[in-house]
Amino acid sequence: MRPTRTTVLLTAGLVTLLGVPAAAAAETPTNLYVNNQDGSGCSDTGAGTQAVPYCTISAAAKAVLPGQTVRIKPGWTYDEAVTIDRSGAPGKPISFVADGPAVGQQADLGKTVTVRGASHVVLGSLFARGGVQISGSTDVGLDRIRAVRGRLDSVAVDSASKDVRIGRSNLIGVRIEGGSQGTVLSRNLISGPVGPAVSAVDAPGTVVTNNTVYGYCGAALSIAGGSTGAGLFNNVIVARASGSCKTDGARNAVLVAQSATAGTVADYNLVASQVPYSWAGTTYPDPAAFHAATGQGGHDILNTGEDGLGPVEGSPTVDSADPTAPGVLPTDIDGRPTADDPGVPNTGKNGGYLDRGAYETHDGLSQTWMHVDQTWAPVGTKVEVQAVSDSNWPTAMSYHVDFGDGTPPVVTQQGTGAHGLATHAYSKAGDYVIKVTAVNAVGQKATTEKPVKVTAAGPLTAAFSAGPVLPAPDDKTTRVPPLTMSLDPSASATPWPVDRTEVDFGDGSQKSLAGLATATHTYSRPGDYKAAVTVVDVKGTRSTTTRSVHVDYARAGYVAVTPFRLKDTRVHGGTLQGGSPASIGMPAPLHASGMASGGMSAAVINVTLTNVTQDAYVNVSSAYDDRPATSNLNARAGATVSNTVTVPVGEIGNVWFYLNAGRADVIVDFVGYYQPNSGQRFSPVAPTRLADTRTAGGPVAGGTTRTVKVAGVGGIPADVRAVAVNLTSTEATQNSFVVAYPDPANRPEPASNLNPEPGKAKSNQAIVPVGPDGTITLYNHVGSAHLIVDAVGYYGKDGKALYTPVVPGRLADTRTTGKVAAGGTTTVAGVPAGAVGAVLNLTATESTGAGFLTAYGFGSARPEASSLQTLPGLTVPNHVTTPVADGKISVYNGQWGGPTHVIADLLGYFTQG
Structure with missing residues (x-):
């Protein structure tokens, strides 16, 4: 065996005036790290720190010292054959474990892991795709290992290895041979490859305890050669015939050769096979015959079916094992502790309640729930919590109820047929979270949380805030009608939960909502409305508050589109009839033209009248029965006239056309639209x-x-x-x-x-x-x-102002003050304060000559441009956008035209900010 090396790093120290060294010897780090994933910065020539880990496990295996743990990052496969030939020391093993955040997460090793000539070694949470080989080694522990090796045994212990412990692992075949001594298998799930699932040959002192073993080709558990002094306890051992086997060898659950019977003991196993036992060359059909002939298996159970082999309700494996057997572990293959099923008699040795096999039956605890009788209540109110869980063993449950206000948790015991019950009165108002933790008899936990609102004691007092509902920035598809308001009652003082909120919007519309909910409503036109909000709590108490709500169009940017024809009654039908308003819908979201208008507040359209049967005018507005006293087009019989119109859209995205007399076809071309939080x-x-x-x-x-x-x-x-x-x-x-x-x-x-x-x-x-x-x-x-x-x-993008539509209103009409002379100017006032521009419908009527009008900002130089062409004897309107100064506009009548009346109707205005 290679001796353990200890490396001591000495550092030179400076002596202070008091003679104390400035530095001491560096300590050996507790952990080495391996990480082959992208971005890890790994290096096999480094020191294996977390900052610069090793790239391969082999590099760490060559550097690890007694007491150090090699932490292997799960993720990509480590496609290397790993040989561990360095040793730890008693109480200071060298360990190789997965370094993952999740319990049970395994590091993936693509080839064989070999422990050769080493001692005091631990392998944990590894997936060895090439199996594990332990040769000539002592004091080696395998825990939570998953191992495969094709059709060969996934774990082999040989070459006189001693004291090898294999626990809580998932394996395909285990072979112990070559004079190895004291090997212990406990709480493993082992399936057989082409031969026995567990095979011990010339391996004295082998202990197989609390494993679930499946054999398909040959015996499930075979003790042969000089494997004397073996112990076979608390196992679930299944031998089933498989059509894929190429041999007709014995398929006994337990096979102990004559040469291995000396000192070998078997008891408290569950066996499932047609011929479960072969002992010293003789087969036995059941535990009774086996015990009568050999003295072994006095507490064995024979299971001839497929059910009842695992940790399920009614299984004979539950609470029937020997807790004093050698190799017993305190937790099962899944890490769950030994548990006593209160519904099953404890038939294990000395009244023990250990289960047979790799798995321990538990109560199934995974979730807990709570019912809180008051999730919203004033200070001092008793809050009652009832807790339940999905435990199958309710008599063993306790519940820890933390009310979230710093007071100690209340611990309740759940009696038969009862629920965990706890009460508490909060001393201060606030928002709290109640946390219930269900704990079973073995310490398993399930947790749930629920918020509660504790309010100040006092009377129910309704209050609300009001504000416009606008589309999200640049959202062109969500339908948000203009003049939509929200009334939010959340500022109400509500000691008890609110049953409903009743809202009177002040325009004849009402709404009732469950709880303390925000109400939204679309008004038909701007204005000040007297709105009332009534809050009703669960005690039936009512409180009402009333306030004035100002409703207006929101400032909006302009979204330009390539013009397209929206309506032509000559083609689509629907000729305008005098005195009968007609509705035309504006483009819906994702219109075929490629534009979208979910939050459109005003449309810009070009309107043409043709086939006019008699002198008439057209009014375009957002309302059916509440038209402004203005007109947008004036036409003589037989004429074709057009005008651009900027008009607010109605609640459902439409506008109304009203022809005062006769009949006329209307052609509507869509030009663009205004939308809050969007456009230019x-x-x-x-x-x-x-x-x-x-x-x-x-x-x-x-x-x-x-x-x-x-x-x-x-x-x-x-x-x-x-x-x-x-x-x-x-x-x-x-x-x-x-x-x-x-x-x-x-x-x-x-x-x-x-x-x-x-x-x-x-x-x-x-x-x-x-x-x-x-x-x-x-x-x-x-x-x-x-x-x-x-x-x-x-x-x-460098534009300065946003547009606010208005219900069209008349700013000026010289028919009440006298015509504007040729070469004269009239001032139009009344544009809202702060406006830098205005959109008008400017009309010239009763003109005596062909001329023009020019609209421009009040007080500025008159430009050499025109806004409208006057014609003698005709009423001529035009859509005009003009600068504004001090809320005023100047309108000039060209000097070669005759006197004319001027009418100015405000359609909207632009403001900065």
């Missing part, structure tokens, strides 16, 4: 002319396009996402339509933004996504027309 911010610019074909390029012919540069022009940044422009057509030769769109290679069809007419200058505003190279494209359908493009603002 807006920056207004002083109206800036981007293109005028009258001075550059000539008219746009029918069927052709004209590209207009917008990015980097007139204060618009280079990374602009969408641009708001006013489009004007003039000198048209035919009735036509114009489309503004981003990508010149992909014109949306059908869609339109403007309808030119011969002899008329016509305007309409458009919000257009910006396409390649910072351009937008204009398409004219037929004839030819001059086109004018005036920028009024842009949307992009």
